[in-house]
Amino acid sequence: MDDLVTAATRVVAELKAVLGDRLITSAAVREHHSHDTSRLRPHLPDAVAFPRTEEDVQAIVAACAAHGVPVVPFGAGSSMEGHTIPVRGGITLDTREMNRILEIRPEDLLAVVQPGVTRKQLNVELRETGLMFSVDPGADASIGGMASTRGSGTTAVRYGTMRENVLALRVVTPDGTAIQTGSRARKSSTGYDLTHLFVGAEGTLGVITELTVRLHPIPEAVSSAICSFPTVANAVEAVIEAVQYGIPVARVEFMDEVAIAATNSYSRLDLPVAPTLFFEFHGTQAWVEEQARLVEEITLGHDAIGFRWTADADQRTKLWQARHDMFWATKAIIPGYDLYTGDICVPISRLADSIVAARADIDASSLKGQIIGHVGDGNFHTAYLIDPDNPAHLQEAEEMADRLVERALAVGGTASGEHGIGMAKLKFMRKEHGKAVDVMKKIKAALDPLGIMNPGKMGDEG
Amino acid sequence: MDDLVTAATRVVAELKAVLGDRLITSAAVREHHSHDTSRLRPHLPDAVAFPRTEEDVQAIVAACAAHGVPVVPFGAGSSMEGHTIPVRGGITLDTREMNRILEIRPEDLLAVVQPGVTRKQLNVELRETGLMFSVDPGADASIGGMASTRGSGTTAVRYGTMRENVLALRVVTPDGTAIQTGSRARKSSTGYDLTHLFVGAEGTLGVITELTVRLHPIPEAVSSAICSFPTVANAVEAVIEAVQYGIPVARVEFMDEVAIAATNSYSRLDLPVAPTLFFEFHGTQAWVEEQARLVEEITLGHDAIGFRWTADADQRTKLWQARHDMFWATKAIIPGYDLYTGDICVPISRLADSIVAARADIDASSLKGQIIGHVGDGNFHTAYLIDPDNPAHLQEAEEMADRLVERALAVGGTASGEHGIGMAKLKFMRKEHGKAVDVMKKIKAALDPLGIMNPGKMGDEG
Numbered sequence: 001m002d003d004l005v006t007a008a009t010r011v012v013a014e015l016k017a018v019l020g021d022r023l024i025t026s027a028a029v030r031e032h033h034s035h036d037t038s039r040l041r042p043h044l045p046d047a048v049a050f051p052r053t054e055e056d057v058q059a060i061v062a063a064c065a066a067h068g069v070p071v072v073p074f075g076a077g078s079s080m081e082g083h084t085i086p087v088r089g090g091i092t093l094d095t096r097e098m099n100r101i102l103e104i105r106p107e108d109l110l111a112v113v114q115p116g117v118t119r120k121q122l123n124v125e126l127r128e129t130g131l132m133f134s135v136d137p138g139a140d141a142s143i144g145g146m147a148s149t150r151g152s153g154t155t156a157v158r159y160g161t162m163r164e165n166v167l168a169l170r171v172v173t174p175d176g177t178a179i180q181t182g183s184r185a186r187k188s189s190t191g192y193d194l195t196h197l198f199v200g201a202e203g204t205l206g207v208i209t210e211l212t213v214r215l216h217p218i219p220e221a222v223s224s225a226i227c228s229f230p231t232v233a234n235a236v237e238a239v240i241e242a243v244q245y246g247i248p249v250a251r252v253e254f255m256d257e258v259a260i261a262a263t264n265s266y267s268r269l270d271l272p273v274a275p276t277l278f279f280e281f282h283g284t285q286a287w288v289e290e291q292a293r294l295v296e297e298i299t300l301g302h303d304a305i306g307f308r309w310t311a312d313a314d315q316r317t318k319l320w321q322a323r324h325d326m327f328w329a330t331k332a333i334i335p336g337y338d339l340y341t342g343d344i345c346v347p348i349s350r351l352a353d354s355i356v357a358a359r360a361d362i363d364a365s366s367l368k369g370q371i372i373g374h375v376g377d378g379n380f381h382t383a384y385l386i387d388p389d390n391p392a393h394l395q396e397a398e399e400m401a402d403r404l405v406e407r408a409l410a411v412g413g414t415a416s417g418e419h420g421i422g423m424a425k426l427k428f429m430r431k432e433h434g435k436a437v438d439v440m441k442k443i444k445a446a447l448d449p450l451g452i453m454n455p456g457k458m459g460d461e462g
Numbered sequence: 463m464d465d466l467v468t469a470a471t472r473v474v475a476e477l478k479a480v481l482g483d484r485l486i487t488s489a490a491v492r493e494h495h496s497h498d499t500s501r502l503r504p505h506l507p508d509a510v511a512f513p514r515t516e517e518d519v520q521a522i523v524a525a526c527a528a529h530g531v532p533v534v535p536f537g538a539g540s541s542m543e544g545h546t547i548p549v550r551g552g553i554t555l556d557t558r559e560m561n562r563i564l565e566i567r568p569e570d571l572l573a574v575v576q577p578g579v580t581r582k583q584l585n586v587e588l589r590e591t592g593l594m595f596s597v598d599p600g601a602d603a604s605i606g607g608m609a610s611t612r613g614s615g616t617t618a619v620r621y622g623t624m625r626e627n628v629l630a631l632r633v634v635t636p637d638g639t640a641i642q643t644g645s646r647a648r649k650s651s652t653g654y655d656l657t658h659l660f661v662g663a664e665g666t667l668g669v670i671t672e673l674t675v676r677l678h679p680i681p682e683a684v685s686s687a688i689c690s691f692p693t694v695a696n697a698v699e700a701v702i703e704a705v706q707y708g709i710p711v712a713r714v715e716f717m718d719e720v721a722i723a724a725t726n727s728y729s730r731l732d733l734p735v736a737p738t739l740f741f742e743f744h745g746t747q748a749w750v751e752e753q754a755r756l757v758e759e760i761t762l763g764h765d766a767i768g769f770r771w772t773a774d775a776d777q778r779t780k781l782w783q784a785r786h787d788m789f790w791a792t793k794a795i796i797p798g799y800d801l802y803t804g805d806i807c808v809p810i811s812r813l814a815d816s817i818v819a820a821r822a823d824i825d826a827s828s829l830k831g832q833i834i835g836h837v838g839d840g841n842f843h844t845a846y847l848i849d850p851d852n853p854a855h856l857q858e859a860e861e862m863a864d865r866l867v868e869r870a871l872a873v874g875g876t877a878s879g880e881h882g883i884g885m886a887k888l889k890f891m892r893k894e895h896g897k898a899v900d901v902m903k904k905i906k907a908a909l910d911p912l913g914i915m916n917p918g919k920m921g922d923e924g
Contacts, residue, residue: 105809105811106706107702107706107809107810107811108809108810108811109705109706109810110809130706131706149651150649150650150651150655151651152649156649161649163649163655163658164626173901177897177900178897179895179896179897179898179900179901180895180896180898181895181898183874183875183876183894184808184809184874184875185807185808185809185839185840185841185870185874185875185876185879186807186809186810186839186840186841187612187614187618187623187625187807187839187840187841187876187879187880188612188807188876188878188879189611189612189613189662189876189878189879189880189881189882189883190876190877190878190882190883190887190890190891190894190895191662191883191891191894191895191898191899191902191920192659192662192663192667192902192905192906192920192921193612193625193655193658193659193661193662194898194901194902196625196655196658196659197654197655197658197659197905199655200651200653200654200655201654205654216708217706217707217708219708220708240569243571244568244569244571244592244593244679245679246678246679246681246682246744246745248710282708283708283749284752284756286748286749286752287745287748287749287752290746290748290749294746345647345648345649345650346646346647347567347569347570347572347646347647347648348569348570348571348648349567349569349570377647377648377649378647378648379647379648379649408647412645412646412647413645413646413647414645414647414649414650414651414652415652416650416651416652417647417649417650417651418649418651419651420651420652421651421652421653425652428652429652429653432645432652432653433641433642433643433652433653434641434642435639435640435641436641436642436643436653436656437653438639438641439635439641439656439909440653440654440656442908442909443654443905443908443909444654445908446904446905446907446908447901447904447905458653458654459654
């Protein structure tokens with residue numbers, strides 16, 4: 001331990017010479033980088049570095065490698081499962097100053113950005129082009145962080161997750177070498193797919209220094225629809241039928257009764273308190289109208305109530321704002337309480353059962369909670385309301401979130417749809433991936449033999 | 463060398479006991495597995511194994527691992543760059559008897575197949591479901607082979623390549639362990655993306671024993687269109703505009719003048735001899751009509767001549783049959799000659815220039831040749847006609863194919879859009895991927911320390 005402290009001190013001194021006041025050891029800055037949005041125990045880094053260039057990143061990683069000191073990449077700090085907690089100290093590498101949009105190529109439908117660029121920043125920059133970056137997790141996350149957690153959001157059903165939207169990367173590997181993965185071509189059959197290896201690796205295999213991401217045309221027309229159902233099963237079956245019919249729904253979000261009641265209260269809406277779907281359609285004017293008509297027909301076949309669609313931008317914005325404010329609406333159910341969130345993804349055929357079971361579990365507990373989901377993908381979230389001063393609440397929520405995952409794995413699903421492993425879900429890695437975890441560990445050991453990249457996480461634990 | 467012969471003899475004896483007459487050492491069978499469709503020098507395997515189950519595959523790989531003998535996975539034998547040539551002998555593992563469709567789950571839009579199932583076999587089986595497997599390389603390839611080469615075809619622009627259509631795998635790793643990668647959920651944020659690591663690894667990291675692939679709804683309506691242009695640039699710019707407009711074209715194929723003249727002659731068509739685009743649109747009746755109208759408008763803005771669209775299935779079939787017969791049509795330009803093919807992919811903004819340069823190169827050579835392309839992806843193929851008995855022809859074709867790749871790499875493209883590396887393109891790995899090749903080699907060495915999986919290919923050479 002003494003050795004590690006000495007080593008860290010040396011690295012700090014070396015990096016101070018390179019980065020000057022972009023290497024910070026103040027208590028406040030270290031504290032800010034000691035946690036993410038999860039409830040996991042914080043841990044302080046020895047220092048926080050703010051690189052601006054790939055060369056800066058190389059210098060940081062090389063110094064850490066020379067002394068065996070951990071490097072923990074950090075984006076916007078919005079991750080939810082402990083990804084960025086520097087559990088073994090070392091240097092947190094904050095990409096916030098790597099926030100330049102390097103290139104926008106409308107003809108190739110791609111942009112090249114530094115990892116600290118946020119999704120909203122990129123979309124503002126894209127305004128004049130008629131193109132958009134589609135991936136939209138709740139937070140205004142950094143694009144490097146979104147890639148590292150293989151993030152997604154409401155539009156994944158149509159435009160894909162970060163898995164589908166990262167075309168190429170530049171990465172500094174754990175020995176300080178900078179590499180390029182992928183190319184600007186839309187497809188390629190050459191070489192191992194390193195791009196997809198680094199996407200979702202949660203900073204355990206290297207530091208992403210540049211991303212080439214796909215852009216999509218902003219649709220000529222957008223329309224929304226909302227309807228409620230007597231049961232969860234009705235709602236989910238309607239979604240399955242719409243997807244099977246090939247209707248390219250751009251968004252389809254589910255909210256259960258509790259979520260609807262909360263949003264009615266918080267966002268001053270008067271939606272029927274019942275399992276509800278929000279749809280969004282993208283296309284030409286005629287095509288969005290047809291999609292809405294087809295979906296209406298399908299939902300009516302599953303006993304939908306009050307199907308309403310609108311091409312009106314203000315109404316649509318109000319509806320989606322209410323959806324995005326769901327976190328606050330749920331928190332407001334019991335003032336002063338916190339939310340404990342769950343995140344799983346199941347084969348869509350098992351979605352209705354999974355949501356029903358999650359609801360029953362909440363109802364049988366002493367906690368209140370709601371369920372919302374990106375149901376076109378089979379991905380949904382639970383949020384349990386807990387008293388932050390009551391350890392029994394935390395324990396009950398944890399147990400419920402664990403059962404949620406166990407049920408997902410039992411039906412061929414995954415322990416996380418979009419929040420990632422971090423530290424909180426390490427315990428499920430072996431259960432979900434079995435002996436494949438050993439292959440992951442071999443890759444980690446081969447690429448990071450010193451174990452300096454975000455240690456104590458995926459690749460060496462679990 | 464003596465050692466390797468002895469070792470192979472031992473493995474053959476051991477496997478004979480396990481596989482019986484599914485382990486074959488006859489000259490004819492070994493010869494059949496000594497080559498692929500490329501012009502590369504054949505090499506005989508010591509024996510060919512025909513496993514039926516994952517356990518068979520494990521037994522084969524474990525025996526080879528115990529004696530350090532190469533294992534070379536083999537699908538339909540339709541690869542084009544030497545992928546399956548057992549350059550160091552050993553056991554060729556032919557998956558043709560692993561041809562069972564294990565499960566079709568229409569609600570989840572997925573199928574689970576053994577690797578020897580061919581794409582046509584799966585689509586026949588899917589007929590009653592209203593679903594299709596979309597990836598369509600020219601040959602009736604095995605799905606395991608298509609995954610291993612990260613193959614694609616004419617529909618990738620809309621439905622993706624094997625990269626997007628393989629959801630999960632079972633793989634026997636080089637030490638004989640069977641692992642599962644991915645899950646049945648449509649998205650996941652858990653663990654390193656091993657699925658994408660094995661897709662495109664060309665059998666150098668393990669043997670795929672099972673694939674979970676995505677299915678897509680067969681569209682309610684399909685229509686086709688064809689038009690010609692005064693120049694290549696006009697045609698490509700029309701495609702770029704259609705893609706940027708967000709029209710979800712299902713197929714868009716380019717043929718140059720030489721290809722059109724050949725197809726006119728071979729398939730008895732009377733298309734104007736000029737750069738030509740074939741389009742296909744999928745959707746509802748109204749939506750395919752609108753797509754065709756929009757695309758017509760766009761093509762007219764780029765001086766298209768004679769835009770003709772049809773929803774008539776017979777006419778459409780005739781058109782696409784002609785496209786699929788392109789290989790034979792080109793071969794027929796000079797009876798007795800062979801085709802030497804090229805395959806690159808570039809950012810779409812560089813496509814017109816790339817095709818013009820490829821055409822100029824052919825025109826300046828002593829060879830005849832044509833150019834066709836999956837132009838929505840920026841991917842195109844050249845085919846040079848060579849006299850198989852004239853080594854100067856082969857050399858000239860090789861040099862021209864090399865220049866094609868060099869130009870692609872110079873504009874941020876890739877050495878192969880869909881045919882893969884095999885042996886023929888190993889020489890470009892370093893040029894395209896730079897230091898990332900070292901990371902690939904580390905992964906190969908970590909997963910296959912004995913170097914038994916398809917040796918002499920990607921991961922240890924290049």
